[in-house]
Amino acid sequence: MDVASEHSTDHDAHHGPAKGFTRWVYTTNHKDIGTMYLWLAFAMFLIGGSMAMVIRAELFQPGLQLVQPGFFNQMTTMHGLIMVFGAVMPAFVGLANWLIPMMIGAPDMALPRMNNLSFWILPFAFGLLLLTLFMDGGGPNFGWTFYAPLSTQYAPPSVTFFIFSIHLMGLSSIMGAINVIATIINMRAPGMTLMKMPLFVWTWLITAFLLLAAMPVLAGVVTMMLMDINFGTSYFSAAGGGDPVLFQHLFWFFGHPEVYIMILPAFGIISHIVPAFSRKRLFGYSSMVYATASIAILSFMVWAHHMFTVGLPLAGELFFMYATMMIAVPTGVKVFNWISTMFRGSLTLETPMLFAIAFIVLFTIGGFSGLMLAISPADFQYQDTYFVVAHFHYVLVPGAIFSIIAAAYFWLPKWCGRMYDEKLGKIHFWWSFVGLNLTFFPMHFVGLAGMPRRIPDYALQFADFNMISSIGAFIFGTAQLFFLYIVVKCILTGEKAPACPWEGAEGLEWTLPSPAPYHSFTVPPKFED
């Protein structure tokens, strides 16, 4: 080692966080960046959540009650966009930032300045997206999937700003994914071979590949929209020889891997929490890795199952139907592995474990309704009904969101050095659990009975179930304000946490003191399996 780098490491080792706001704005520290990601995600969760509250308030009773249909459309659109791009994805990136370097024994992420850039793009991107709500003609109102020609020929002028905010988010995701890959491939502690990596690291590595393959396609498709809207091209207009269905193919080529981008890291989290509270090693580690990889590969071969009713050739319908059903196999492997991990374990039901068990049960319900939707002929009945809404909310709320909440409870002691209030955590769990099932379970019924999604009014026979859904939504929404209270209380006045507050938890991150020092592993730790 030469003199210059000796000097720099000495310097690194001694400085703690900078004071004041420059600590956050100029930071290159993975923990600071992770914290900012998590708070941004939570803020977006509340904003997107309040949009959901507007939707549910409007749907509380049939007839137009509170908002104009145009505004209702903007709410459904923005709720989806903000929850997908603003809440779930940044939350997982925040967790990756906090956890991956600690789990693999690295000093930081591989490319720390770019890491900070990928965070700081996001407040600008979401600022721009939210600003569109105040522009002439209102914000995006064409659904979060922004199908052409609704989003091209019939869109409000603000769609151009929407396109550029999507570009910014994509840029941030791509840089984040590159950083994750470089970190995991290059920064592991000596002895940590690939097949000894913690599963959260594995699932994030695969997620990062999905991001790198999917986000550029999204950038491409919104660029084509931009050109159709402003420069007279005809990619999505049959009048010029293009095809609106092309939009859907390109969008879902991004969109389906995106679904797995939002669930694979959740699988990783659950694979940490279930063994910890079962006091057993994870059952079937290597099959978990292979199942994750299989899901990732399959996710690029199933996109047209979102488009069964658009007019695909029969061969396409069949191919995408069977390919989609195949995803149930690796997913089933995972679910059975978690259950086998719990089997004959000494289980305790602390808050993270409650959320994890709820994840396994409710995500499986979402998976089963997914199988129903995968059956192409049946999908002709379900397409664009509340059954679809019920399906993907069962996958995303008790799936992605519950796993993020579980991760927050599980690693909060490591992050801030204090324990949350276990009793309040359990109340939060049951409050959320009841709220979410009340909200989304009745949607299966109204959907099967034919209630269309994205419409501010509905036929009278759907009134009772919709009222139950709305009440459930308000219950679930307030539960998340309670979560905010629990987290703030923990940070400010929680009991001091030991290095490893969980009896059964394993992994390098628990060998560090709580809270984890500003620079975790300046020298790589010895990793012994």
Add this chain to the structure above:
Amino acid sequence: MNHQHYYVPEQSHWPIVAAFALFFLAAGTAHTIIHGQPLLLIIGLGAIAYLFVGWFGEVIRENQAGLLDNDQVDRSFRLGMGWFIFSEVMFFAAFFGALFYIRHFSVPWLAGEGAKGISHMLWPAFEASWPVMSPPDSARFPGPEETVDPWHLPFINTLLLVSSSITLTIAHHALKKGHRAVVIAWMFVTVALGVSFLVVQGYEYHEAYTQMGLTLHAGVYGATFFILTGFHGMHVTLGTIILIVMLSRILRGHFSARRHFGFEASAWYWHFVDVVWLGLFIFVYVL
């Protein structure tokens, strides 16, 4: 190797400058398109230029100070650049995919062929051909009168770009052997070839617009033609700028025969742009 310490940079103001610059660039472009006022965009472009000079300048200074002379840091850069290029491949894959879909599925269907030929009822007079010379609604999208002959300007461009990849590789080999004068000479040639490519393409676009009626409005052929060649042209422009920066760094004696990843990354990028061109030449121009 494992005992070296990884270089974690100090706090830096460049990321937040970059976030501002990108915001102005994005919002400014949208604002220019909608309201026709380029002020925000100009601020954005200025900020981007300031950012590139400033941030990359800082990395170059760190590099000259030996802070980045570390195998592990070097691998991070390699992984970063490699996967960035992968994301670029996927970006172009979207447009190539669109081209294939339009050519092989949607245009034939629109003309009544194949599994979804029922859409022929929209424009019963439409006949399939590639390139689509008369789009279904020719009043809104007047088709091109003729298309670019691949064996004139595009073929010249193929020669230019392929030879530039070769000259760049010669320069790289010379750099590894420490023959500075040879490196500089071949880098000049490479940059000149890149610039010539852009000049020829500019001329081709000019002819397409003024003489062939091949425009963005000319229906789906023009649309796919310009998005593929246009984004490629932007990448060549960026690549040429990168090579000019590399040349000026070589002139200042920046790279050593052992460590010159900045140069290698630029070369990877240039070869990638070259490969995309070969795809374009075959699928957009020839076939």
